[in-house]
Amino acid sequence: MTITATRTQLAVPTRALLAGGAISGPLYFLISLTQAAVRDGFDLTKHPASMLSNGDAGWIQVTNFLVSGVLLIAGAIGLSRVLEPGRGSVWGPRLLGLFGVSLLFAAVFKADPGNGFPVGAGPATLSTTGTLHMAAGSVGFLSLIVATFVFASRFSREGHRGWAVYSRVTGIAFFAAFAVMSSGNAAAVVMLAFWATVMLAWGWVTAVVIRSAR
Template sequence: MSTSTSRFTIAAAPDQGRSNRVRFLLGCGTVAGPLFLTTVLVQEATRVGFDPSRHPLSALSLGDFGWIQTTNFVVTGLLAAAGAVGARRVLGSGPARTWGPRLLGVFGLALVAAAAFVTDPVSGFPAAGTGAATPSWQGQAHNTAALVSGLALDAASIVFARRFLSRGQHAWAAYSIAAVAADLAAAGIAATTGDFRWLLLGGAVTWTWASAISLKLLRQHTTGQDTGRSVDCV
């Protein structure tokens, strides 16, 4: 092997390692939303006494099998946060470069925070709990973390929509706006009807949107449409 070839190999190795790390991080963000939603749906279908119309998904963290949903909060939150780091490393200049990844990171870390505080029993679930007249401080902290997580994701949708519009990517811009609109509309219906299935539907739209963004960036990074620093990949 010639000296010039050796120098090229040595120089290329760090770049390849950095690229692999970015792909791993974006891959984490890609699986976060579907994993969270699938785990919730399986639990809702199998947990005895759980009624998705009367009980918020956070109530799944209560009872004998509550550790499953608690773990779901933590794992999904960490995956989403990893995806946010990956997005920051590949987004070039322009809208969403800074606040897009930050908001995605807040979304993920707030899910982890939601796992750290136990929500209160609600409407007879689990069977041993009847629901407190006054929410506990742990329950309030859990609800606050969940609210911050949802709002951060809605804000991220708007930030990315602005980026897509600035680049003439109207389909992605429309998808981003539709995601936040659907989430807010579903939250309004849930507040009016008391049916928590609407909250799950609205969340599912934005969770999968965030994963779609990570997948988009992952594909573009893999095909060499960015350098990881200065070239836009959106």
Template sequence: MNAPDDGGRNRETDTVNTPTIPTRAGTTSSPEELTADRVTKSLLGYGVIAGPIYVVASLTQALLREGFDLSRHAWSQLALGDAGWVQVTNFVVTGLMLIAAAVGLRRALRTGPAATWSPRLLAAFGLSMIAAGAFPVDPAGGFPVGAEQATTISATAAVHMLAGAVGFSCLAVALVLLARRLSGEGFGRLAATCRTVGPLFLLAFVAMASGLLGPAGIPTFVVAVLAVFAVLSVAFVHRYRQMPNTDGR
């Protein structure tokens, strides 16, 4: 089988002779595919904006909510108190966008490595975000101000933590599987980034949840969240660009 022609495609390759999986970049959708490809690209767009929306909304609340300390309080605690509905909405909307993006990723990848399980795991992460919004954590560390502080873990907080553990694990594995696909397509640097950031993100969560890092746990996890959502956005921008031209010309 002849190697695919790269004409018109902007792709980075590790070596000239690296076997690659053809993408659809640089092509034009057929009339039959045009509408479907436009829908796919729209769905992929949610993967680009989901992380930034979640991060900006969370950081804005963190700066505006009385008594919230970014170095001591987890973003999940923003779902507590009178203004907690804002963060609950943030969780749910972000989760729905991630699920939509997962559908788009499945449509875009079609077949081959990661085409099935990477989108499924990403959708599971989206569901975990929705669950995290529905089941809030307990008041702790003096936040919300004036709220009675929890002395034991409530059932809702336990569900929240379980949702995080499952969802974050799914996200890490989804990125590792996607890295395999990216590597096969010849995008070595992005593949290496996904393969590195995904597991490190999960490790940061475990270190924070277990108290292994002490006071540095929450700041470390915040950095990990920023990194993993940035990588996720870049990966979706990349996949969007591998879709055919759908401007109808």
């Protein structure tokens, strides 16, 4: 009886950690897209979500980064507890945790205003804070991309071909959109593709966490 009770008590925090990781992505996009719809001057075809950290209501996106980052780190810890030893069981959660840490840095070092947002902002410039924001984002995005391939390798080894393909497609699509945008291409279709692939990648995180929780 005592052993059973102890195991149950230990399992509850792990489930809570995994739940945090599962909702991190949906929460991030719910808050980001709501702001994108109501804040003057913001345009999905011109501005990434990180620019929402600027202006009088910028604290909302800063908080969004912080909360989502903490939840994702929690989810990574939960994954490290439940994954069976094997390929990707160590570095998979670590890479997702690093992505979560990058969100915390993105909250501290805000993206520069520009391209008409907030209203009245001129052409985009690059400050020291903005450079650090971009560096944090690059490290986080690359960590997430590598994580998709780490888990793809794990899924392949376990015989879960569908999950392996899903993971690789997510990583390739996200990397392609990120690479094109990082090259300086600011076309509307590029920005929309970046938004779409970031959502795809966050959705993959949620799916992997939920699958592992089961």
